Amino acid sequence: MSRSVLPFVARDVSSLARSLHRELGALDGKPGHVQLLNMLARSVGYRNFQHFRAGQAAQERLEAVPLPDAPVDHQQVERASRHFDAAGRLLRWPAKAAHRELGLWVLWSRIPAAEVRNEIQINLLLEEWHVFGDPALLRRALFEAGLLTRTRDGREYRRAELPPPPDARALIRHLGRGT
Template identity: 60%
Template sequence: MSRTPLPFAAGDVSALARALGRELNAAPEKLGHVQLLNVLVRAAGYRNFQHFRAQQAAGAKLAAAPPPASAPVDLRLVADAARHYDGTGRLVRWPSKESRRILALWVLWSRLPAATTLTEAQINAELRALHLFDDPALLRRAMVDLGLLWRTRDGGAYRRIGQRPPPEALALIRHLGRGLAQ
């Protein structure tokens, strides 16, 4: 069986050395090849070597840059979430898993106008243009619950809340943006 080369990078070599030293000193006996691989990738922030390999495969599939070692991005989650979009970047179906729903809401949030107050009809029109299952009320309520949208008590006015998306959401937004540019 041929080996697939996997690039490995650590954002902070000093932190990597400390983590490696802790793990190697705690080992009761000599470590084998697989155990050393697990120690190395755990020191860089991954759960184990399989997690590291899955991240590399998902990154290659998304054609994304490798994530920084200080904040690993779950590229497998991003790839799974990307399957809920069509070729034009519209949300085809409401994801069944909460983690994918949250990413979908961040993508919708990124496409709403910033620093603009919208009426309920306007926000519904914006959301209808971004998804295909015709339920803007579900999306609107979920975005308010997640803290991505502010609304008046009577629900007559909505405004996008400015904030930095989590790393996985940023990766999905970038990935879907590249698909639209092609």
């Protein structure tokens, strides 16, 4: 059986080292291969190595599926882009549901994938990406739209890995170039 290569990325090497140091210090003796894999996976936000591997497999499946060349409503994308400033921050909560949905996809695209965050950390991210001062509204809207998942107690939030619709992809690309 061939071994699949799983890319491993740690956004912050310092927190990776702290996490590994803490876990290695709690062990009695030398860790085994599976224990080391689990430690590495936990240090970047997964529950264990199997969770990490399942996430990688899901990402590969999503990337392997060719997206249909669905038409993009460029007029709708242009109108939704008016709710963002030159820095790509949401200026106001759109009145139209279609514009709100596209705006939520833009915010979703900025949340790091496969990272667990608490409510305060999600709010801090959202505060950077809008100017009207209501991160709770945005957090709840992302959750209700199914773009953000959370535990029952609301302690852990994670971006839902979904393919954005064509209009959302177009708006994300447009704002990435600068409006």
